[in-house]
Amino acid sequence: MNVHDSEKVIGTLLQQGYSQVEEPEDAGLVLYNTCSIRDKAEQKVFNRLQNFKRDAGKGKVFGVLGCVAQQEGEKIFDRAPHVSLVCGSASYTRFGEMLVQLEAGNRRVTGLSLDTEDTFDTPFTRRDNPHRAYITIIEGCDKSCAYCVVPFTRGPERSRTSESVIAEARGLAERGYTEIQLLGQNVNSYRDPSPAGWDFATLLARVAEIPGMRRVRYTTSHPRDFVKSIVDAMDSNEVLCDHVHLPVQSGSSKVLAAMDRLYTRDEYMRRIEWLKTARRRYALTTDIIVGFPGETERDFQDTLDLLDEVQYDSLFSFKYSPRPNTAALAMEDRVAEDEKQRRLIVVQEKQRAIQIRRNAELIGGIQEVLVEGRHQALGQWIGRTSCNRTLNFTHPDIGETSLVGQYLPVRVTRSGPNSLVGESATVV
Ligand code: SAM
Numbered sequence: 001m002n003v004h005d006s007e008k009v010i011g012t013l014l015q016q017g018y019s020q021v022e023e024p025e026d027a028g029l030v031l032y033n034t035c036s037i038r039d040k041a042e043q044k045v046f047n048r049l050q051n052f053k054r055d056a057g058k059g060k061v062f063g064v065l066g067c068v069a070q071q072e073g074e075k076i077f078d079r080a081p082h083v084s085l086v087c088g089s090a091s092y093t094r095f096g097e098m099l100v101q102l103e104a105g106n107r108r109v110t111g112l113s114l115d116t117e118d119t120f121d122t123p124f125t126r127r128d129n130p131h132r133a134y135i136t137i138i139e140g141c142d143k144s145c146a147y148c149v150v151p152f153t154r155g156p157e158r159s160r161t162s163e164s165v166i167a168e169a170r171g172l173a174e175r176g177y178t179e180i181q182l183l184g185q186n187v188n189s190y191r192d193p194s195p196a197g198w199d200f201a202t203l204l205a206r207v208a209e210i211p212g213m214r215r216v217r218y219t220t221s222h223p224r225d226f227v228k229s230i231v232d233a234m235d236s237n238e239v240l241c242d243h244v245h246l247p248v249q250s251g252s253s254k255v256l257a258a259m260d261r262l263y264t265r266d267e268y269m270r271r272i273e274w275l276k277t278a279r280r281r282y283a284l285t286t287d288i289i290v291g292f293p294g295e296t297e298r299d300f301q302d303t304l305d306l307l308d309e310v311q312y313d314s315l316f317s318f319k320y321s322p323r324p325n326t327a328a329l330a331m332e333d334r335v336a337e338d339e340k341q342r343r344l345i346v347v348q349e350k351q352r353a354i355q356i357r358r359n360a361e362l363i364g365g366i367q368e369v370l371v372e373g374r375h376q377a378l379g380q381w382i383g384r385t386s387c388n389r390t391l392n393f394t395h396p397d398i399g400e401t402s403l404v405g406q407y408l409p410v411r412v413t414r415s416g417p418n419s420l421v422g423e424s425a426t427v428v
């Protein structure tokens with residue numbers, strides 16, 4: 001989501017006559033797009049801002065964008081006085097105006113209101129990848145997970161009209177894009193605000209029908225809003241990729257209730273069952289938080305059992321990080337830092353063993369990849385499968401013609417915990 005926000009901000013800058021430089025040292029305007037989902041991400045921003053402090057006097061203008069900007073607001077001007085712009089994502093629609101203020105010499109420009117019904121739709125998105133593109137369909141979040149800062153930094157949920165999403169996707173397909181990823185904090189609570197009134201499953205099906213579209217992905221899904229019609233839409237059209245990211249956070253219904261996740265373990269498992277009994281085999285991935293306040297050894301064991309039961313293809317795991325404004329801040333029974341670390345390692349080791357096994361099951365089979373690049377040193381092409389695995393492969397046509405952007409069948413010959421290796425099954 002942040003990468004795509006940056007693409008839109010860069011597009012706006014280019015449209016206003018700015019040009020991009022390779023190194024921050026050469027820039028007149030330096031913008032940091034920031035994440036505050038965990039404390040570590042937030043600390044990084046302040047460290048980087050310190051690195052450039054000495055350049056402020058050399059005529060450079062600094063801005064902080066995104067979630068840390070929204071969360072810390074004008075306090076950033078005190079902590080890093082060389083910063084002149086502080087702007088949260090809900091104010092990006094006013095970004096052009098803010099640039100004008102900066103150019104006029106204003107050194108305290110802010111965009112911090114969360115009171116918005118607008119989404120940041122712009123025809124000026126600067127996409128570097130010519131084959132794969134992101135499209136935001138919904139911004140903000142109306143859930144209130146007890147650990148999460150997003151509702152406070154990205155504002156209330158607001159969906160784009162289906163008409164504007166389809167027009168953007170069609171335009172991209174006409175320009176040669178073949179893969180699209182629909183984005184939102186919670187894509188499946190998408191509700192078309194126009195009279196057509198499409199839900200997420202309908203939008204998904206319609207985007208996949210656009211001529212020229214080869215792959216459509218989406219992220220992220222909240223399990224509570226992940227309804228059966230989404231699986232039915234996926235089953236009906238193979239353009240919708242063989243992958244679902246369904247963050248569970250914990251395998252313990254007690255912890256899920258404390259997190260205010262709005263589903264129990266059984267309800268989550270019902271969704272997994274729909275996917276496991278679907279017509280196609282879907283890769284399943286998830287997010288896990290360890291060490292949420294009150295998580296006992298028993299609760300943690302429930303999470304490990306869930307990993308055994310689901311057999312995810314991959315996961316992101318995090319130590320619980322207390323965030324400002326969130327309900328969990330006031331919760332007792334904090335888990336000690338070293339215990340969180342221990343649990344994180346246990347989760348990662350268990351998952352690594354699962355991935356080694358699952359990836360090995362693919363050896364001998366053929367996967368279609370979208371070629372994304374080349375590993376010159378290894379003499380391999382880098383491909384991505386529909387199920388979102390990296391598959392590096394050799395091809396008889398060694399580097400003479402660029403294969404990037406092509407879809408090719410590849411036979412899997414080897415596997416590791418995080419990727420596959422193979423050889424092209426055709427000669428182009
Ligand atoms: N909206 C998505 C959802 O509900 O699953 C994900 C949003 S968040 C950007 C991505 C992941 O960061 C979450 O799924 C969660 O695992 C993790 N996360 C969020 N807040 C966290 C916190 N305070 N500490 C640790 N991990 C956190």
Ligand code: SF4
Nearest residue numbers: 141143145148150185
């Ligand atoms: Fe955060 Fe929960 Fe919203 Fe996801 S659904 S962004 S975890 S509050």
